[in-house]
Amino acid sequence: MKDMKPAGRMWHLYKMGGITPAITSMFNVQSAQQMAFIRSIMKEQRKNSLYEIPLKTVELVVFDLETTGFSPYNGDEIISFGAVSVTGDALEEDQTFYSLVNPRRSIPDEIVELTGITNDMVNDAPDMINGLRSFLEFVQQKVLVAHGTGHDKHFLNSALWKTSKVNLSHRMLDTMMIAKWLNPKLKSYDLDTMLDLYGIEVTMRHHALEDALMTARLWGKLVSEIHAREIHTLGDLYAQLSHQA
Structure with missing residues (x-):
C-alpha cells in the first residue's frame, strides 16, 4: 500500500474491507490482534443458545x-x-x-x-x-x-x-x-x-x-x-x- 496519511489510509481500508479493518489498522499490530480476538469472542457468543x-x-x-x-x-x-x-x-x-x-x-x-x-x-x-x-x-x-x-x-x-x-x-x-x-x-x-x-x-x-x-x-x-x-x-x-x- 502506498504511503498515506492516517485519514487516507483508513478511507482506503474502509473501501477495501469495511469499518473493522479500517479501525483496526489505526492500532499497532498487537492491539489489532487483541481487538480481533475480542470481537470474535463476542460474535461467537451471540450464536449460542444456552437456555x-x-x-x-x-x-x-x-x-x-x-x-x-x-x-x-x-x-x-x-x-x-x-x-x-x-x-x-x-x-x-x-x-x-x-x-x-x-x-x-x-x-x-x-x-x-x-x-x-x-x-x-x-x-x-x-x-x-x-x-x-x-x-x-x-x-x-x-x-x-x-x-x-x-x-x-x-x-x-x-x-x-x-x-x-x-x-x-x-x-x-x-x-x-x-x-x-x-x-x-x-x-x-x-x-x-x-x-x-x-x-x-x-x-x-x-x-x-x-x-x-x-x-x-x-x-x-x-x-x-x-x-x-x-x-x-x-x-x-x-x-x-x-x-x-
Missing part, C-alpha cells in the same frame, strides 16, 4: 472487578479482574484467573485504601486491551455470574467499546437478584449480608479474586435452593428472574 442447559451441568465463570470508582463513562477504569470456573454448583478452585490492569490514570486514595491496589502496583500491569483479552480467554463462551451485575456489566461494556467497539454478548446471572427472589423479606442483599446469611467464610473483601471465590460459594448455596423450587434449567431460571425485575 436448555441443566443448571447441574452449566459451565459458569463467577467474576469480580475492582475499579477506580463507580462511573466508567466519566473516566473510571478497571484495575483488576478476578474469576473462577464453576460447573453446576461445583467450584473449580484450580481454575482461577487474576490480573491487575494499568488504568492509565491515578487510583484515588480511597480506592487504594479499600482494595490495597496502589499506583505502583499497576505501573507494570497489562493495559486494558491485554487484560481484557486474557479475561475473555479464561471466560470463553461460559455464562458470567457476579453479585450485583450492573456495576460490572457497565465497566465491561465500557472497556469492550473503548478497545474493540463491541458490547458484551455473554449471558449473565446476578446472585443478588437470585437472593432477592429466594429471600424476599430481607432488608439488604449486599455481598457481606449474603455471606453471613449462608454461613460462607469471609476471606478478603474488595480483592477481585477473593470476592469471586466467595460469590462462587454463594452461588453453590443458592443453586440448592433453586432446585428445591423446581427450577432445573438455565432457561427456567431466566424465566423466573424475569418476573422479579
